[in-house]
Amino acid sequence: MKTSQVKALERIYRRRIPASQIVTGELARYLTEISQEIRRQVGLIIDRSGAVKYVIVGDDREIVIPDLSDFALGRSGLRGLRCVHTHLQRDPLSTDDLTDLALLRLDLMVAIEVGEQGLPGEVHYGHILPPNRSGKSVEVLKASSIYELDLDLASFLRALERELEMKMAETVDLSDTREKAILISVSQDSRRETEDSLDELEELARTADVVVLDRFVQRPRRINPKYLMGEGKAREVVISALQQGATLLIFDQDLAPSQVRSIAALTDLKVIDRSQLILDIFARRAHTRDGKVQVELAQLKYILPRLSGRGIALSRLMGGIGGRGPGETKLEIDRRRIRDRINRLERELKSLSRGRLQRRSRRAKAGVPIVSIVGYTNAGKSTLLNALTQSEVLTENLLFATLDTATRRLRFPQEREVIITDTVGFIRKLPPSLLGAFKATLEEMEDADLLLHVVDASNPRFEEQVSAVERILLDLDLDRIPRLLIFNKVDLLPADEVAALCRRFEALPISAMDRNSFEPLLEVLEKRCWPDSQRDNGS
Numbered sequence: 001m002k003t004s005q006v007k008a009l010e011r012i013y014r015r016r017i018p019a020s021q022i023v024t025g026e027l028a029r030y031l032t033e034i035s036q037e038i039r040r041q042v043g044l045i046i047d048r049s050g051a052v053k054y055v056i057v058g059d060d061r062e063i064v065i066p067d068l069s070d071f072a073l074g075r076s077g078l079r080g081l082r083c084v085h086t087h088l089q090r091d092p093l094s095t096d097d098l099t100d101l102a103l104l105r106l107d108l109m110v111a112i113e114v115g116e117q118g119l120p121g122e123v124h125y126g127h128i129l130p131p132n133r134s135g136k137s138v139e140v141l142k143a144s145s146i147y148e149l150d151l152d153l154a155s156f157l158r159a160l161e162r163e164l165e166m167k168m169a170e171t172v173d174l175s176d177t178r179e180k181a182i183l184i185s186v187s188q189d190s191r192r193e194t195e196d197s198l199d200e201l202e203e204l205a206r207t208a209d210v211v212v213l214d215r216f217v218q219r220p221r222r223i224n225p226k227y228l229m230g231e232g233k234a235r236e237v238v239i240s241a242l243q244q245g246a247t248l249l250i251f252d253q254d255l256a257p258s259q260v261r262s263i264a265a266l267t268d269l270k271v272i273d274r275s276q277l278i279l280d281i282f283a284r285r286a287h288t289r290d291g292k293v294q295v296e297l298a299q300l301k302y303i304l305p306r307l308s309g310r311g312i313a314l315s316r317l318m319g320g321i322g323g324r325g326p327g328e329t330k331l332e333i334d335r336r337r338i339r340d341r342i343n344r345l346e347r348e349l350k351s352l353s354r355g356r357l358q359r360r361s362r363r364a365k366a367g368v369p370i371v372s373i374v375g376y377t378n379a380g381k382s383t384l385l386n387a388l389t390q391s392e393v394l395t396e397n398l399l400f401a402t403l404d405t406a407t408r409r410l411r412f413p414q415e416r417e418v419i420i421t422d423t424v425g426f427i428r429k430l431p432p433s434l435l436g437a438f439k440a441t442l443e444e445m446e447d448a449d450l451l452l453h454v455v456d457a458s459n460p461r462f463e464e465q466v467s468a469v470e471r472i473l474l475d476l477d478l479d480r481i482p483r484l485l486i487f488n489k490v491d492l493l494p495a496d497e498v499a500a501l502c503r504r505f506e507a508l509p510i511s512a513m514d515r516n517s518f519e520p521l522l523e524v525l526e527k528r529c530w531p532d533s534q535r536d537n538g539s
């Protein structure tokens with residue numbers, strides 16, 4: 001381009017378009033003339049006040065819109081920016097134009113044809129549609145020339161925003177500031193497994209205080225390594241998510257760092273995966289110093305490999321849900337500082353772990369048997385500990401109510417006692433980094449003389465949960481410790497079913513809510529802990 005042409009383009013930044021017009025006839029002509037001269041598309045990004053934010057020069061077929069994530073979406077989900085650009089041929093809006101419109105949530109996408117002698121010709125313009133039954137995301141219109149374009153932009157946008165907000169209000173509460181998520185699963189597992197896992201992801205989201213708007217399942221024959229799903233599908237999902245007013249995409253599968261980056265490049269929606277969601281829940285729920293250190297460590301280790309170069313805004317990675325990143329870490333943190341912090345936390349963890357070791361060895365010396373309660377999250381482990389030992393460990397109908405080990409004494413007659421510890425719940429696809437991070441907490445289990453594997457027998461998927469727990473015990477090398485299978489929540493099942501289940505799995509039935517159901521369990525506990533002595537039935 002000649003200097004004079006560059007200058008001519010730069011001068012456009014000084015212009016201001018009246019709020020009622022998409023673009024003035026005069027400016028349109030200015031654009032088409034330059035376009036004609038340089039044989040390239042020219043585009044403008046214009047805000048609601050009529051100020052020109054970007055002047056973009058493309059090639060003869062397309063323009064590339066710069067990153068607009070600094071311009072936040074409004075309440076209606078529009079970005080408050082329109083794109084007006086030239087088309088050298090007599091072409092309607094291209095697929096890319098329409099995808100940009102929908103993905104970037106522009107007010108309008110406008111293409112002005114460069115007509116004869118560089119005069120403005122036909123105008124094609126598209127706008128976003130509210131969610132509708134046809135599934136269409138955009139509407140495209142046309143005028144024979146910019147002078148024929150009879151549209152008061154300000155009132156058109158007001159009406160469009162009103163309609164978008166009204167439609168959105170049917171499904172989401174716009175005053176609700178919680179994150180709104182779309183769940184996505186791309187998997188080659190069976191349909192049933194995929195759905196089960198998504199149900200659990202939905203529970204996790206609920207635990208993290210996230211509203212779930214919708215879910216997408218794709219079961220491709222081949223996994224696309226770049227976006228996990230196919231590129232077209234990825235666009236489609238993002239567009240629909242935006243249309244529904246989502247703020248967050250949660251993948252049920254773990255995303256490789258490069259996948260997070262590719263998907264995040266499509267949209268400024270936050271993108272997280274199952275592990276990150278679990279980490280986030282852990283971060284909110286850890287209360288002890290030990291727990292906090294372990295979670296922050298896991299979060300930092302998760303983030304580190306995802307921090308390659310620029311590209312993806314750190315805030316979006318660190319943010320987790322609702323902007324709660326690990327500890328004090330903020331935007332300006334770089335990789336080196338993260339590494340330093342990891343080292344510091346690891347040292348702290350070691351010293352915390354030494355303290356634990358001392359406590360443990362003291363206990364071991366005292367010769368008191370140790371029983372650890374393990375099991376899937378929400379099985380009722382803490383409720384059982386509380387009921388057995390009359391204590392008040394937090395219980396909740398949420399996943400991962402317990403993160404920190406709680407240790408209590410259970411007294412038996414004849415001045416005998418056992419130490420019972422409650423532990424963090426297990427879950428399938430537990431992120432390996434977390435398992436590692438919780439090793440310190442899980443160490444407690446290594447000393448156990450007996451593991452009480454508590455199962456929520458009322459859960460339709462209890463069998464899978466049992467095997468998930470057993471697999472994790474195996475991974476932790478804890479399968480050598482004797483185990484007792486306890487079927488909990490039997491108050492929710494018919495008695496004959498309970499009897500049959502317990503026979504089949506050689507399990508003991510209890511209801512942690514009902515102390516009267518503990519007799520058989522206590523009897524077995526006593527026998528296992530003191531095999532040599534007779535149970536004292538009196539006093």
Ligand SMILES: Nc1nc2c(ncn2[C@@H]2O[C@H](COP(=O)(O)OP(=O)(O)OP(=O)(O)O)[C@@H](O)[C@H]2O)c(=O)[nH]1
Nearest residue numbers: 377378379380381382383395396400401402425512
């Ligand atoms: N109906 C019924 N509900 C129970 C029983 N035991 C526990 N619950 C409920 O199950 C939910 C989970 O109980 P928790 O004791 O928090 O479960 P947990 O295994 O410690 O869970 P995490 O710490 O999250 O891994 C709570 O809402 C309890 O009230 C039972 O025997 N019967």
Ligand SMILES: [Mg+2]
Nearest residue numbers: 381382401402
């Ligand atoms: Mg618990």
